[in-house]
Amino acid sequence: MEKKTALSQLSSQTGKMLRERFGKGPESIFISYNEHGITLHFRNFVSAVEMILLDKQKGEAVRETRQMVMDVLLPDLKEFITQTVGIAIEEIYYDWDLEDHSGIMIGLTNKSLDADIQEKYAGYEKVHQQVSEVTAHVQKIPDHIYSFWTNPRTLIIVREGLLIMLEKELINTGYENALRVAKTSLEKKLLLHDVDMEQAIGRTVTGLYLDWDFERDRSVLVYTFK
Numbered sequence: 001m002e003k004k005t006a007l008s009q010l011s012s013q014t015g016k017m018l019r020e021r022f023g024k025g026p027e028s029i030f031i032s033y034n035e036h037g038i039t040l041h042f043r044n045f046v047s048a049v050e051m052i053l054l055d056k057q058k059g060e061a062v063r064e065t066r067q068m069v070m071d072v073l074l075p076d077l078k079e080f081i082t083q084t085v086g087i088a089i090e091e092i093y094y095d096w097d098l099e100d101h102s103g104i105m106i107g108l109t110n111k112s113l114d115a116d117i118q119e120k121y122a123g124y125e126k127v128h129q130q131v132s133e134v135t136a137h138v139q140k141i142p143d144h145i146y147s148f149w150t151n152p153r154t155l156i157i158v159r160e161g162l163l164i165m166l167e168k169e170l171i172n173t174g175y176e177n178a179l180r181v182a183k184t185s186l187e188k189k190l191l192l193h194d195v196d197m198e199q200a201i202g203r204t205v206t207g208l209y210l211d212w213d214f215e216r217d218r219s220v221l222v223y224t225f226k
Helices: 003-022 048-055 059-085 124-138 165-172 176-193 197-201
Strands: 028-033 037-043 091-097 102-108 144-151 154-160 205-213 218-225
Touching: 003 028, 003 037, 003 059, 028 144, 037 144, 037 154, 048 059, 059 091, 059 102, 091 205, 091 218, 102 205, 102 218, 124 144, 124 154, 124 176, 124 197, 165 176, 176 205
Parallel strands: none
Antiparallel strands: 028 037, 037 102, 091 102, 144 154, 154 218, 205 218
């Protein structure tokens, strides 16, 4: 299938899936992919009910509801991505910026999960060093860190082996959601404040998204740029 047609079909079907489950789909979906993975960037994605909850400072209620819906949606979307763009997605991550009503979904291929394969873009060592330092400040230095671009405005950073023993015990005893909320708040602040992308790669950050797979001890960061 021709790439432009495939992206159009994927955007249309994704928007339809989200509308059916949330009552409203994104205003736009920007999709890009390569051999490493795929990103779907959602703009102006918030329903009327969610807007009421956000106005009442109930952002975590919105996140929890979306997580339940996405758990149902992701298997079908994963299969459709493979059918339309022809890349086999192994894992999917996602996050929301509820303040500007945006969100992102990241699908990783087998190649992107190989820590020995690193895209050699200018400044990647500095990016990895700064991200590792922030991670060590919050938890510990990651066992592995690697990164790649899906388009000139979207950088994906994968960290592996970063949970400490206390976090693993919290997960095992049923406090995964509380841990996720705390880590999201703390890590986003530090990753925006202490990672200097202007110095590392000469780019201005416009957004940051963050998700974890606690079972695999893996985390995915997405920086978006002007």
